[in-house]
Amino acid sequence: MATAVQSYNQTTxxxxxxxxxATFYQTAMLERLIPELVYMKYGEKKNIPKRAGATAQxxxxxxxxxxTTAVTEGVTPDGVNLDIAAITATVQTYGAWTKISEFIDLVxxxxxxxxxxxxxxxxxxxxxxxIIRDVIYAGTNAMYAGGKAxxxxxxxxxxxxxxxILRARRTLKRSRVKQVNIPGRGRxxxxxxxxxxxxxxxxxxxxxxxxxxxxxxxFEDGIIGKMYGIYFVEVDNGMKYDAAGADxxxxxxxxxxxxxxxxxxxxxxxxxxxxxxxxxxxAGTADPLNQFNTVAWKSVFxxxxxxxxxxxxxxxxxxx
Numbered sequence: 001m002a003t004a005v006q007s008y009n010q011t012t013x014x015x016x017x018x019x020x021x022a023t024f025y026q027t028a029m030l031e032r033l034i035p036e037l038v039y040m041k042y043g044e045k046k047n048i049p050k051r052a053g054a055t056a057q058x059x060x061x062x063x064x065x066x067x068t069t070a071v072t073e074g075v076t077p078d079g080v081n082l083d084i085a086a087i088t089a090t091v092q093t094y095g096a097w098t099k100i101s102e103f104i105d106l107v108x109x110x111x112x113x114x115x116x117x118x119x120x121x122x123x124x125x126x127x128x129x130x131i132i133r134d135v136i137y138a139g140t141n142a143m144y145a146g147g148k149a150x151x152x153x154x155x156x157x158x159x160x161x162x163x164x165i166l167r168a169r170r171t172l173k174r175s176r177v178k179q180v181n182i183p184g185r186g187r188x189x190x191x192x193x194x195x196x197x198x199x200x201x202x203x204x205x206x207x208x209x210x211x212x213x214x215x216x217x218x219f220e221d222g223i224i225g226k227m228y229g230i231y232f233v234e235v236d237n238g239m240k241y242d243a244a245g246a247d248x249x250x251x252x253x254x255x256x257x258x259x260x261x262x263x264x265x266x267x268x269x270x271x272x273x274x275x276x277x278x279x280x281x282x283a284g285t286a287d288p289l290n291q292f293n294t295v296a297w298k299s300v301f302x303x304x305x306x307x308x309x310x311x312x313x314x315x316x317x318x319x320x
Contacts, residue, residue: 094131
């Protein structure tokens with residue numbers, strides 16, 4: 001079936017549609033497949049009041065050495081020094097915009113301005129989640145499936161196993177990382193798992209036993225199941241390192257996190273994307289013939305890893 005063709009004029013910076021044939025042009029657009037966007041949801045929030053600067057700070061008290069010596073009667077023992085780490089992040093502005101011809105919006109068979117606003121909302125969500133993802137997956141605490149020593153040695157056949165998951169859990173437990181409180185679920189660690197890796201995960205015998213099909217909580221809010229006290233969250237935009245493994249195999253990262261792993265500060269809720277629509281004529285002399293509409297999104301926030309011990313990245317191959 002023929003469809004209308006949309007093009008972008010590099011000279012005017014305007015989205016334009018070619019001549020439309022009403023016989024073939026479909027006014028009902030297919031539902032857009034929007035991925036689950038979860039990284040913002042599970043990050044620790046910190047509000048910066050307006051006009052109070054652009055920097056947020058977390059203060060982390062590192063653990064003290066255990067005290068195993070008995071106190072001598074009548075003698076005050078030496079005090080211990082606190083080990084305080086200050087973690088800071090500065091919020092930044094992110095966004096995108098596009099220009100739409102008022103003529104096309106006037107004569108087009110679809111409400112292009114409305115559709116573009118929806119598209120910008122989708123782009124905002126995807127962009128924000130990608131920004132957060134790239135920061136939190138860059139932590140220093142890494143493990144490799146199959147006992148491999150580095151990303152470059154991970155093969156396509158080094159798929160995720162129950163032992164790999166237990167090793168990641170052990171790393172968090174040894175570091176005394178606290179569990180996340182998940183509304184409606186309880187407490188547990190989180191694991192952000194790429195869709196390709198989830199395909200292998202859900203075929204493990206131990207997974208099938210731990211997550212029977214009649215478990216009504218499976219697949220709610222992106223959480224596909226629980227095993228070993230870890231909630232697994234499937235992410236469509238999970239981290240994938242193209243051709244980074246052995247024999248140019250793609251390598252996938254599953255990120256295990258505990259409480260206090262990462263933060264997403266903003267200014268009075270500024271991380272929520274703002275959709276900005278300026279209709280033709282609002283630009284004054286910059287648009288003397290009232291020819292152009294603009295649609296944009298804007299978000300102001302920061303992303304930071306608060307405690308490296310609370311993030312464990314497991315890299316593996318996957319079935320594709």
